[in-house]
Amino acid sequence: MNNATFVTIFYIFAAITVFSAAFVVFSKNVIYSAFALLFTFFGAAALYVFLSADFIAVTQIVVYVGGILVLLLFGVMFTNSIMQADLKTDVLHVVPGTLLLVATVGGLLFTFYTTGTWKPSEVQLQGSVVERIGIETMSRYVLPFEMASILLLAALIGAAFLARYDNVHNNEH
Amino acid sequence: MSIAAISQIRLPFLMGNNLNAWSDALAGLTLSWFPLGLVIIAAIPLVFIALYALTYGVYGERKISAFMQDRLGPMEVGKWGILQTLADILKLLQKEDIVPTSADKFLFVVGPGILFVGSFLAFAVLPFSPAFIGANLNVGLFYAIGIVALEVVGILAAGWGSNNKWSLYGAVRSVAQIVSYEIPAAIALLCGAMMAGTLDMQQINVLQSGPYGFAHFYLFQSPIAWLPFLIYFIASLAETNRAPFDIPEAESELVAGYFTEYSGMKFAVIFLAEYGSMFMVSAIISIVFLGGWNSPLPNLGSVALYDWTSGPVWGAFWIISKGFFFIFVQMWLRWTLPRLRVDQLMYLCWKVLTPFAFISFVLTAIWEIYVP
Numbered sequence: 211m212n213n214a215t216f217v218t219i220f221y222i223f224a225a226i227t228v229f230s231a232a233f234v235v236f237s238k239n240v241i242y243s244a245f246a247l248l249f250t251f252f253g254a255a256a257l258y259v260f261l262s263a264d265f266i267a268v269t270q271i272v273v274y275v276g277g278i279l280v281l282l283l284f285g286v287m288f289t290n291s292i293m294q295a296d297l298k299t300d301v302l303h304v305v306p307g308t309l310l311l312v313a314t315v316g317g318l319l320f321t322f323y324t325t326g327t328w329k330p331s332e333v334q335l336q337g338s339v340v341e342r343i344g345i346e347t348m349s350r351y352v353l354p355f356e357m358a359s360i361l362l363l364a365a366l367i368g369a370a371f372l373a374r375y376d377n378v379h380n381n382e383h
Numbered sequence: 384m385s386i387a388a389i390s391q392i393r394l395p396f397l398m399g400n401n402l403n404a405w406s407d408a409l410a411g412l413t414l415s416w417f418p419l420g421l422v423i424i425a426a427i428p429l430v431f432i433a434l435y436a437l438t439y440g441v442y443g444e445r446k447i448s449a450f451m452q453d454r455l456g457p458m459e460v461g462k463w464g465i466l467q468t469l470a471d472i473l474k475l476l477q478k479e480d481i482v483p484t485s486a487d488k489f490l491f492v493v494g495p496g497i498l499f500v501g502s503f504l505a506f507a508v509l510p511f512s513p514a515f516i517g518a519n520l521n522v523g524l525f526y527a528i529g530i531v532a533l534e535v536v537g538i539l540a541a542g543w544g545s546n547n548k549w550s551l552y553g554a555v556r557s558v559a560q561i562v563s564y565e566i567p568a569a570i571a572l573l574c575g576a577m578m579a580g581t582l583d584m585q586q587i588n589v590l591q592s593g594p595y596g597f598a599h600f601y602l603f604q605s606p607i608a609w610l611p612f613l614i615y616f617i618a619s620l621a622e623t624n625r626a627p628f629d630i631p632e633a634e635s636e637l638v639a640g641y642f643t644e645y646s647g648m649k650f651a652v653i654f655l656a657e658y659g660s661m662f663m664v665s666a667i668i669s670i671v672f673l674g675g676w677n678s679p680l681p682n683l684g685s686v687a688l689y690d691w692t693s694g695p696v697w698g699a700f701w702i703i704s705k706g707f708f709f710i711f712v713q714m715w716l717r718w719t720l721p722r723l724r725v726d727q728l729m730y731l732c733w734k735v736l737t738p739f740a741f742i743s744f745v746l747t748a749i750w751e752i753y754v755p
Contacts, residue, residue, distance in 0.1 A: 215418045241543065245490065248497070248536050268526045276532030276565070280558060283539050287551075340522060340582050 220260055227253030244279070244286045251275050265339055402585060405514040405695065424517055428506035436658035439707060442468045444714050451718040478647035483546065486644065490544030495645065495652040498537030502659035504530045509666050510585045511702060512676055514695035523584035524576055527667055528569050531622060534660065535561050538631075541653070542641035553640025557631030560728060561622050567736035568618035571611035574747040575601055575671035578608070588675035596681035596689045600674040605750050610743040612672045614736050616709075619664035621732070623657065626717035630725060665709035666702060676702040 230249035237243045251274040258267035347355045412420030442457070445467070449456025457464030482491055508523035510516040520526055535558050542554020578601050579587040593599035602608050621628035624640075632640030642653045669675055676698030680688035692701075723731065 215413075215421075241487075242489070245493075245536070245540055248533075252533075264520055264522050265525070268522050268529045271532055272525075272529035275536065276529065276562070280532075280535055280539070280562060283536070283543075284555075284558075287539075287543060340525075 223253050223256040240286050244283050247279055248275060265343060402513055403516055403519055406516055432655060432659045435662060436655050437468045440658040441471060447714045448718050475647055475651045480647050483644050486546045487544040490540045494537055494541030494544050495649045497540055498534055499652050499656040501533030501537050502656040502663060505663045508584050510588055510675060512695045512699035516585055519585055521583050524572060524582040528572060538641050545644040547644055549637045550641050550643045553631045553637045557624055557641060560628060563732045564618040564621035567614050567740040568622060570740035570744050571615035572671055574611035574743055577747055577751055584670055587670060588677060591674040592677045594682040594689050597679035602672040607743055607746040607750060610739060614740050615668055618736060619668060620713060623660045623664055625713050627720040627723050628728060629722060630728060661710055661713060662706050665706040668709060669705035673705055
């Protein structure tokens with residue numbers, strides 16, 4: 211693949227990501243926002259591929275599209291009044307909001323321009339990353355890994371407990 | 384000149400016997416600036432899906448179901464009804480493109496598209512031959528499992544966009560089913576990945592090749608491998624909404640599930656997506672457990688059946704015939720088994736398949752560590 215094709219494909223995916231993200235925010239219809247999120251996640255996954263992070267890209271699809279987006283869609287579909295556009299907060303703080311936005315964007319741009327290490331690495335990544343990720347999670351990062359699994363287990367047990375058929379409660383009625 | 388000598392001759396186009404020789408050659412093909420080769424690589428699986436869905440998918444399924452029920456099937460158009468598919472396409476093309484007035488126009492149109500893209504994207508990592516693979520990712524198997532998630536969103540878009548109770552019920556059932564059965568399916572495939580020690584689809588195939596043919600396949604390499612094989616096969620039926628797990632489109636309850644409102648070409652696209660994912664899961668099961676493009680015939684002394692039936696073209700033949708065999712089994716089951724109820728479906732997934740998948744995972748790990 212030559213450079214021009216590479217750049218073109220990159221900009222196509224970048225455009226998909228940015229425009230669908232804008233659609234998520236500005237759409238008046240919540241369900242359209244939720245579906246537009248699919249393209250945002252998909253575009254972000256493609257951008258990971260451009261950073262040679264294939265594994266993270268696929269994980270992004272599995273976790274965000276397969277898990278979070280589906281959950282979100284179900285959540286949105288169960289909400290009342292999806293089709294009405296009048297989902298607006300009563301409280302609007304324009305000045306503090308703008309200040310926060312300017313501060314965040316300014317801070318990000320400042321970091322971007324002052325830290326000068328945004329060059330492509332000289333060394334190309336060789337071979338498969340999957341083995342290295344596996345070895346690193348099982349050696350250096352084994353404690354965070356186990357903590358995350360305990361957290362997920364607790365969440366699972368909690369979900370099963372909440373969803374359980376309540377015998378006592380049903381007998382009362 | 385013996386048969387072995389003939390198989391040694393390579394046409395100039397075939398460019399040797401190297402891994403991915405064809406797809407690498409195609410990827411380098413550009414028309415001035417336009418990457419023509421990449422487009423051709425993407426088009427090959429698409430053409431394949433279309434051809435196979437038209438012949439084997441539509442006509443084959445009708446004939447097979449007819450023979451199973453002691454009927455004749457389509458007989459009117461052409462001899463033995465061979466041209467029936469063409470007649471069907473003509474009918475579908477002529478049909479008016481109806482979008483229900485109360486439907487959500489955008490989601491109704493975009494739903495089948497996302498569905499088809501979701502099932503088609505997995506074909507990027509299917510090695511169709513030792514010399515051809517769309518994208519030789521080092522996370523190929525993980526990608527193939529994960530990309531199904533896109534189909535889920537497509538089904539929800541179609542079901543919601545139709546603005547029909549049956550469609551929404553079908554979509555919700557389908558999504559619940561696909562999301563649940565992804566777990567035993569992924570763990571079962573992980574057993575195969577563990578035996579290979581890689582997620583690279585092409586590498587999984589290479590590791591299963593050897594002069595004894597089928598004896599090198601992972602299904603026959605460990606005494607536990609039949610268990611994940613079976614679990615993945617059952618789970619893949621559920622993931623593709625095939626019987627006996629076809630409650631999302633249960634005709635007797637929900638008309639046609641999430642595609643009740645679709646007609647004409649949109650209906651055809653939904654069916655193309657279904658046939659695409661049927662071949663996709665069949666190819667994955669044959670790659671992980673049955674050697675993919677490797678020939679199952681062993682070398683018997685001087686009768687070198689394995690050597691004669693190996694090579695890029697033979698590889699394509701083997702993987703496609705293995706895939707077609709599993710599609711045949713899927714069709715066979717469809718006309719043999721009754722449909723499961725929703726609670727039975729969830730029971731089977733969470734209380735039978737998932738625990739057994741974990742057991743097979745642990746046993747495979749023990750086998751791989753302690754038995755050389």
